[in-house]
């Protein structure tokens with residue numbers, strides 16, 4: 001089938017490439033000329049394991065193309081996926097900014113010339129399907145045309161770092177439709193992925209929109225729940241690692257997202273949790289558990305600062321080393337990562353300098369601190385600890401689950417390590433004469 005993707009970044013690029021991989025003819029559109037030019041040369045502007053190879057193979061086969069021409073995009077696809085961003089609104093950070101989504105709906109209404117389906121792949125608040133329908137109808141009406149179309153909700157659940165696998169072998173495919181015609185079209189798109197263990201769930205548009213938020217809110221709640229227990233565990237000198245393990249061994253609970261630490265970052269969880277709570281308010285509904293999950297996370301993100309304050313009379317003149325900047329391993333995405341929050345707070349506290357390292361996310365973060373002389377980004381991981389007073393571990397890359405603590409001890413000026421992800425062990429205190437503090441242990 002001819003498919004067009006609007007928004008060619010983490011979600012859109014993976015969606016487009018994987019749909020080409022299973023045989024569809026895909027045109028990916030983006031307003032960012034640099035991204036599109038680079039993609040045309042098989043230069044993937046994001047780090048996503050396995051994606052580069054798929055992009056190259058499918059562009060060579062002619063099934064995957066890239067363009068900035070919005071009109072050509074609408075004319076190409078029978079199915080038009082809208083995968084543009086829904087970041088926090090600039091004025092009200094708790095709300096999703098729908099301006100990009102609305103713009104694509106407008107473009108669709110402006111150029112559509114025959115029956116096509118407009119599919120919201122972006123994470124959008126409940127009711128956005130109807131909003132897009134109205135926008136498209138209005139644009140077609142302005143052209144004095146009568147062209148049929150359907151709007152569909154098809155939220156995406158892929159995780160950065162394992163996005164290709166998540167798309168090709170998903171836990172489920174959720175599709176919200178309001179017509180048999182669009183349901184059949186969606187089935188035709190996803191048939192190649194359907195198998196015994198991959199079910200396609202057809203539902204109405206609003207339920208599909210809400211499923212995505214419910215899933216993210218539940219994951220966020222699990223993380224905040226265990227962090228709540230971890231914070232109490234510190235007060236009573238208990239050990240959260242033992243507690244969470246023995247809790248998750250109960251099959252009804254399951255272990256994923258039950259590790260204590262400095263909270264969830266990610267471009268999706270924080271913004272989606274806040275947006276759900278805000279949407280609730282619009283419908284006069286008070287999400288109590290989910291709002292609490294968000295509150296706990298806001299506190300947790302600053303936990304490292306709390307620990308530092310408990311260890312030093314003042315943070316002025318402190319030399320800080322940071323290991324890893326992305327919001328999680330295996331991605332270069334630094335949106336709402338703990339590192340960004342911590343760096344900004346430390347700078348306000350007048351620390352002497354911050355030296356940070358990440359195997360792939362450094363270029364993104366560097367852009368944000370181009371004019372801040374106190375922040376540096378050495379190319380080698382161990383260079384950041386040179387003369388540092390404290391080392392903060394903020395993301396759990398496998399590469400350093402067992403680092404050279406002897407080398408760290410030798411390089412550091414003072415000897416404090418704060419492990420924000422609980423990946424190391426208290427035993428390093430005795431073994432390497434380092435002071436070690438983790439979360440909830």
Ligand code: NAD
Pocket residue numbers: 006007008009010011012029030031032035083084085086100103104121122123124156157158159160267268
């Ligand atoms: P993003 O904001 O990083 O990328 C959006 C892209 O859309 C950008 O490249 C931008 O240039 C482009 N764009 C903006 N306006 C456009 C227009 N009018 N026409 C064409 N392109 C346009 O977003 P993302 O991380 O890829 O996420 C997109 C959506 O998918 C969001 O709603 C997000 O919540 C959801 N989602 C993301 C992930 C993820 O892992 N990143 C996973 C599941 C769902």
